[in-house]
Amino acid sequence: MRVKKMGLFVALAWLSSVPVSNAGPYSDDLSKCLVSSTTPSDKGTLVKWVFAMAALHPEVKGTSALTAEQRTELSKNTAALFTDLIAKRCKDKAQEAVKYEGPSTLEASFSVLGQAAMMELFSNSDVAAGLAELGKFLDTPELEAAFGPTESN
Template sequence: MASNQLGGCMRRAISGAVAAVLMSAALPAPASAGIYTDDMSRCLVRATTRQDQEAFMRWIFSVFSASPVVGSYSNVSAQQRDAANQQTAELMQRLLLVDCKGQTIEALKYEGASAIETSFGVLGQVAVRGLMGDASVMKEMEGFGAKFDEKKMSKLFEEAGLKSEAASASGAH
């Protein structure tokens, strides 16, 4: 493969990984990945510390805050965004090139560049779960759940044949 083609493939894989991380907050993991991608995903999760995952979440927040849709809710400066970009690039490189290099090579060799996207999506989901466990975040989620009409949600669940799960699934009290 020519060096220019390799560079393009690598950029697409990294861009895909970035997109996967950003999407991981909202979407479930793929139903199945190959065994090499699974190994790579496990390695990424094992190789990251709580501080790494928190840095990852700060980076995701800084990326989203650049959007005019949510930017007015944030005051992330250009310097903070640049620092988050640098820290996350260093983290991703450490994971791919040092901590999980063997698993990355195997996943790329046997399952292609999408393995990077999928594996970083899993890491993003793990990091989001950690953030969701924060007491302040949980309190805000409860406030959100309190806005649901419990009777309407119960009726919806009854129509789906899930009567006993309606209140707990909706988050309504």
């Protein structure tokens, strides 16, 4: 597999929130290595990159002040992190996973890393407070009516 194609495959897979169900033991080992080998700063790099890519979507493009130069820098930093994780920090695990379970094991493993990075993002108290704000605007009686009476009623 070409390196550029593998990098694109990994990046697209990481953006996907769909869990990969065919993960095997080598993929699990690689996932554990990726998560344990990334620092909070590394996870921040991943989250910033995902934000920058999502901000390209026409529905949200106007809500971000990111410049093309900043986006390029974030892509360079994330590519360097992916390279370091696969070629150095988790090299043995990555080689075994691809050898025994195929290239799609990278998708599964980077999906787990992405989930870990997003969990770190959403566990931040400021983010949690922002998410909680949604509850202020929910129409609780209408939602309760949609589900009908519950056992506690």
